[in-house]
Amino acid sequence: MQPLDPLLVRAQTIVLEALQNPASRPQIQAFFDADSSTVSYLMSDSDGSQGAIIDSVLDFDSAAGRTAHTGAEAIAAQVHSMGLQIDWHLETHVHADHLSAAPWLRATVGGKTGIGEAILQVQSRFGEVFLQEPLANGEAFDHLFCDGERFSVGKVSCCALHVPGHTPADVAYVMGDAVFVGDTLFMPDYGTARADFPGGDARALYRSIRRLLSLPPQTRIFVCHDYKAPGRDFHAWETTVLEQRQHNLHVNDKVGEQAFVAMRTTRDATLAMPRLMLPAIQVNIRGGLLPEPEANGRRYLRIPLNTF
DSSP states (O other): OOOOOHHHHHHHHHHHHHHHOGGGSOEEEEEEETTTTEEEEEEEOTTSSEEEEESOOBEEETTTTEEEOHHHHHHHHHHHHHTOEEEEEEOSSOOSSSBOOHHHHHHHHOOEEEEETTHHHHHHHHHHHTTOGGGTTSTTSSEEEOTTOEEEETTEEEEEEEOOSSSTTOEEEEETTEEEEETSBOOTTTOBOOOOSTTOOHHHHHHHHHHHTTSOTTOEEEESBOOOOTTOOSOOOEEEHHHHHHHOTTTSTTOOHHHHHHHHHHHHTTOOOOTTHHHHHHHHTTTTOOOOOOTTSOOOOOOOTTOO
16 A cells, blocks of 8 residues: 655645635646747636746847747746736756756746745756856745645745756646646647656656656646657647546556666667757756856856767
8 A cells, every 4th residue: 555645645735725715726828849848837826816927938049149039928927917826836857958048037927936845856966067056055046845835826835846857957837726747748649748857757757747646637747848759730738637547648546666767767768869958957956047247248058069
């Protein structure tokens, strides 16, 4: 018999209470970035008065070394049109495929930045690689969430759940009857995230996914990426716990831990490094802050050679 997970019970209670009380359910709007296939979310409470932004994207042309705020501006415009007070800019993990727009959005619409406390491990690991050791204390973020930590956005009760595996610092945000899972899960017809990044672990990923899939079956799941599974010609990003348990290609209820680890390890060995991994990680361990300008007034990203 599995030991009781009191932090999971806390998250389950939040979902069940929201399912019983429509006023506790968040409104959710998705913003899709085609370049990185990333879905950012603007959630708000039932009154449309307070909200949070999850996994925002900074436009980045790697060939030209040029940044822009087109995607973030669309989110900011919606915030202003709704008259929302933004409480949080939440990151599910240190993304390796896009740069975060959280600092620009924070300056534009207000709010605090947050990520899981295991970011300290990632900052320590990559800070040395990119010569950013001073950031290994989490200071780039306003708040580091511990596993099971409760918070609220207006009338919506929320909880952070540590779900390592894709990276050591992944966290899912349970917000009312919804959960934002980052890269831990994809749509059922696409499967699950890779686990071969530094600090990743396929066995930990399986256990994190089973933790998420222990939430009530009606729980809405919002994924961070969609690459359109074979046979599907449209992007999708919302599913449910029940759909994942029944139909996920990699980790449905009929797949055991050993089989998943073998599949994930074999599959990951065939995958190339993400195109923006080196720029993205060095910016995202800083909470999305770009490097400070050098003496000539220009900002530079570091590309460590022969390291990965």
